[in-house]
Amino acid sequence: MPLDTSTYSLGLLRVDGRRWNELRRIHAQIRTQAAADGSSYLEMGHTKVMCVVTGPTEPGPRRGGNVGSAGGAGAASGGQHKDAEVLVNIVIAGFSSVDRKRRGKGDKRTLEMQSTVANALAASLHIHLFPHSQITISLHVLSQDGSLLAALINAATLACVDAGIPMTDYVAACTAGSTSTYAANDESADPLLDLNHQEEQELPGLTVATLGETDRVAVLVCESRVQVSRLEGMLAVGVDGCKQVREILDRVVREKGRKMIQEGTVERGTGLNDMDVD
């Protein structure tokens, strides 16, 4: 995989004109679906994801849903079914990528992503408050342009916030890459933030999700060959990117809250007095 100049030119600009440490435009909305307990819509560049959260509800007929094949990914449902179960269901639309490829229900990559999102959120959600119940997260991928897993995690976090499920903090995710190829041990290689589809194909990259503003990594997925020495730089950039993403998600949630107060959909609570409503 030779690094051609189209990906990273001497002007240190990437194909889409970003610098190494710039995120793509993130646009997000919450409460997009009136019928759902919680919902969100998220764009990271051209990656577009919708999320709907149902629950916590009584578990459906499919008990002990640890069997991933049926589309659910049972999260660590603690001791003898003490905690709520987080089920994630990902649908990748046929028109979402350039070549129309039908992915079956049993696609292992999708199952792996389902289980990753479920386990990442289960660690942040206070599932012990809802014994014997389940939280269903449905994710729909409308368009893919790299950083898919990160977008899914971010959308799921927003929808859980909208659903009002108590959680420790945001789980914010983004990707990081490196301009070095796996074989070359060039010290001059730069880390990159937020890879798009083309960069993801050509360069080594990883997906990081952190909890809130801390440096604690909830998800770390790397699927390409890369020198061990590159990892530190990529991880640092990734974690930093996650903090930026967290800021953006937080702004979206606050914005929506402010709007809802203005419209009078919710009572302005006493605790909200310090919140500036213009």
Added chain:
Amino acid sequence: MPREAEPSLNEREFVLKALQENTRLDGRELDQYRPLELTFGDQYGVADVTLGKTRVLAKASAEVTVPYTDRPLDGIFNIATELSPMTSPAFEVNRPTETEVLISRLLEKTVRRSGALDTESLCLVAGQKCWSIRVDVHVLSHDGNLIDAACFAVVAALRHFRKPDTSMEGGVLTVYTPAEREPVPLSWLHSPFCITWSFFGEEGEIALLDATWLEEQVRVGSCTISLNKHGEICQIAKLGGTPVEAVALLQCTNVALSRAKDFSAFLDRKLAEDAKRRDKGGLLAELSAENDR
């Protein structure tokens, strides 16, 4: 389907309490593996890996097929994982559990996507004939850390495997039986190994290697790192679970690298031993016309 038995509260609490005192139930150090054993079968390409009470068998096989139309110059390489009821009554045939899906994904990412096997070398006639290499992974007994054992077994089986020799003359493809020509090894580029860390404690502050089944049931998160001896990461998978400090993960990676080097040396030694065992008496014995009596 009977449910997997869960450990009692006493066991959960004790495992944690002991770990906080740096004690493991089998007296190992936190970063110590159980004794790893590897035996090759009489056939080429059969590897039986034992890691404590965990046992995994991998068998590689080859056949000539038609390549995929979108990749006419590549051979076909597949890894099939099977967790049968032999391992535990909680596993059912033909109904992959989440564990099984994750293991096969990890093996695929570690061995196939990292380009450990040169698939272009499997091509015989472009667009018409190619080798299809298949590795079947059977888990015979499950006492934790299936991933590391399975990955080691797959790599060992593939490196031990010999496919029949072929030749192309005037557009005619000949596949030779082992009697006609000695089978040839696969074109192998690098050997990746999986190293799995398990995290314990409220904030995932206790990390240990090679967890047993009981420890796996109690852990709050895990991170599988695949590396080869050249210090290349082939894959990292921390799929959710309790968040762990980024710095701790970097340390884990460095320890994992030294473990991968140990594994690599161990496998090289075992392969050399096996080659010696097969090559009794060297070339002279091969040339001798004397029969066994």
Added chain:
Amino acid sequence: MATERPLVLPGDVIPPSLIPTSANPNKKQQPLRLGPGLRHIPPSDIVPTVAGQLITVPHKNSMWVEYNSSRYTPTPSDLVIATISRSGPDFYYASLSPYTANATLPHLSFEGATKKTRPQLPPGSLVYARVTLANKHMDPEIECVSSATGKADGLGPLKDGMVFDISLGFARRLLMARSKEEGKVEVLELLGEEGLAFETAVGRNGKVWVSGASDAKGNEGVNAKTVVVVGRALQETDTKRLGVEQQRKLVKKLVREMR
């Protein structure tokens, strides 16, 4: 006491000389009692159904086959370590061995238990209990109190500690009245002589519970290591089938490692 223990295989003919008879004419004729692994085919044949050692006890007029099976079959008056899996309106459902039907443990079968004072056991707790009812077609029942005396006799919930899995044969050997002479297990006594303070409970379902008694200073740190050493000693004696002399060596080695 018959010292020889012949090996029998399923379907073997048991020589009549081995079948105990009430040789003592003064005593009242006791009926012959057959234990596990033996089957009576009328009129007078006794056939072993499993492979193992035939054990006869003439003075009790009983015989059985001692064998090491891997699945536990509940038998009345066995002492077992059960894991509570859930609680019903009147019973706890407790699991004796994995992948088998749960046993029932009435809420009130604890020492001094009334509707109000009964112990509240969350799922996953351990109890030391006695099997009261076991037959082929029903779920077994267990109790934590002697129904005759109303005393616990050491039964009841097990707090803290750790459970180790051992083979069923080894559990029976540990439970023998004279485990040292008959069962050839000395490992617990040896560990005690080394100055380790711990308590154990052995369940016939192949589980042994070990807990470290906190020492005089209340030093908790000693406990986990002690428990691990005891558990490892038991498991190694079991899996490697160690004799008394080897057990002695093992205990020396483990205790040295610990300190």
